[in-house]
Amino acid sequence: MSSITSAPEEFLTAVARLVAGKTETRAQFEAEPAAYRWIFLREGEDTWIHVLELSDGNDHDAGGTQVWSSQLGINQLARAAIRCFDEVAQTHGEGDYRGKWGEHFPRTELEALRRLWRAYQHPQDP
Template sequence: MTSGMRITWTLGAHGWADCTLEDHRSTAELAASSITSAPEEFLTAVARLVAGETETRAQFEAEPAAYRWIFLREGEDIWIHVLELSDGNAHDTRGTQIWFSQLGVDQLARTVIRCFDEVAQTHGESDYRGKWGEHFPRTELEALRRLWRAHQHPQAP
């Protein structure tokens, strides 16, 4: 399994963000537009994995291109495939895989939470809204955090 995964969400021009994915093997750069709820969709997809779903997806629109995240879970292992598509409505087979990683569900959740905690700390929620054009995804981030904590410390029967 990989270790040391890092995701960075950097706000750019109004309504745009750059997302950098890094692990010990590779780095990928993605763009996201605020025409869709990319951060909320991404956080919700990871929360679904933590809750036990075996497959989920998220997509960042980059007008007209798109970046599709495909998450597959087996036990505590997560496989992440990121595809670049020239059209966001295209089938997966039309995409080019630009990043792949395998890691544990706890590591993925921790990495994503850390990413958005850093965004909130760097910009504050008001500045985030001014730059991104939408509210900071606080509800989705806290839902993921609650699920992750419950996953780390399950209740005894």
């Protein structure tokens, strides 16, 4: 059995914060002793994503090496995150997810992102 800490929850929460209008947010995946830090920057409808590899998860961003970056629309990013987690749930099932990775499937965070994304796509008229 492997453990994935709270990285999936952090990732989904970071994307949800962007959808909700936050301009900068982060998530971190621990790879002990190294870490991968996702930095999300939003300007208008665009999102810039930078992934840094750090030798220690407590290191400052400046101590990391950028291993990937991309630009996506906020809608594309949210849709991709939701689809990926839906696929994991469908492929493995939530019970097997816990058995395989030692943590509960991040259903609460996924559904929070889904609600925000739907509201973002279809804002109600005043």
